[in-house]
Amino acid sequence: MGSALLDLLFPPRCPFCRRLLTERHALLCPDCQRTLPWLEGDSARRTGEFFGVCVSPLAYRGPVREAVHRYKFSGSRSYARPFGQLMAQCVRDQLDGRFDCVTWAPLSARRLRQRGYDQARLLAEEAARVLEVPALPLLNKTRDIPPQSGLEEAGQRRANVLGVYRAPDAAAGLRVLLADDVVTTGSTLSECARTLLTAGAAEVVCVTLAQARKDRPEKPRKTAK
Numbered sequence: 001m002g003s004a005l006l007d008l009l010f011p012p013r014c015p016f017c018r019r020l021l022t023e024r025h026a027l028l029c030p031d032c033q034r035t036l037p038w039l040e041g042d043s044a045r046r047t048g049e050f051f052g053v054c055v056s057p058l059a060y061r062g063p064v065r066e067a068v069h070r071y072k073f074s075g076s077r078s079y080a081r082p083f084g085q086l087m088a089q090c091v092r093d094q095l096d097g098r099f100d101c102v103t104w105a106p107l108s109a110r111r112l113r114q115r116g117y118d119q120a121r122l123l124a125e126e127a128a129r130v131l132e133v134p135a136l137p138l139l140n141k142t143r144d145i146p147p148q149s150g151l152e153e154a155g156q157r158r159a160n161v162l163g164v165y166r167a168p169d170a171a172a173g174l175r176v177l178l179a180d181d182v183v184t185t186g187s188t189l190s191e192c193a194r195t196l197l198t199a200g201a202a203e204v205v206c207v208t209l210a211q212a213r214k215d216r217p218e219k220p221r222k223t224a225k
Helices: 002-009 030-035 063-073 077-094 109-115 119-131 154-161 187-198
Strands: 101-104 175-183 203-211
Touching: 063 077, 063 175, 063 203, 077 119, 077 175, 077 203, 101 119, 119 175, 175 187, 187 203
Parallel strands: 101 175, 175 203
Antiparallel strands: none
16 A cells, blocks of 8 residues: 555656656556667676676666666665666576675765765665575775766776775675676776675676676667566
C-alpha cells in the first residue's frame, strides 16, 4: 500500500527522458529501451590493470550522461533503483557466478556530507539485492581528492587516486564485484581493486552503469527486462 501511495503522489518517470512511466514496474520508457546506447557482448566489457573485467550496460553519452549527472549532482537518488537493476541484468549476462559479494568505490567523508548520499553505494546495494548476494562495505576513502571528472589525462587520474583507499581484513578470500557509476580510464576501479587484492581478496571484477571513452562501436538497441 505504501508503494502504491507513493506512485500515486509521485508517479515514476523514466530516468533518462523523464517521461511518466505507464507500467508501474518498468525501469524505463519504451522509447529509451529502443534508442539508448546499449552495450552488448564484447562491447560491454573492459579490462583493467588490477581487475579482470568491467562490464556496463550503457555507453556514457547523450541521455545516459545527463541522467548520471542528475543522479550524482541534482539529488535524483531514486535513480539508484533502475540503474542498479540495469547493472544487475548486465552482471547476470556477463559475470554470473564469478563473485561472492558486492562492494563499491566509496566517497570521501567530506563529499558524502556535501551530497547527502553515496551514489555508488546505492547502486551496489540495489544490484546486490537483485543478484541475491550481500553488499559489504569493504573499502574506505581516507582523504578527499579532486574529482576524477576534472582530470583529462590517464596518468593524472591514476596519480589522483593512488593510495586513497583502505580495505579491512574482511575482504580476505572473497571474490568481489566492485560497483561504480561510470568507468572512464579505469583508474578508480583499478586502485580500488589493487587495495582489495592487497587485503587478500581472491578476485575482483567490476560493474558500472556506463562506460566512457570506448574504442568500440555501441549497439543501438536492446530491450530492458
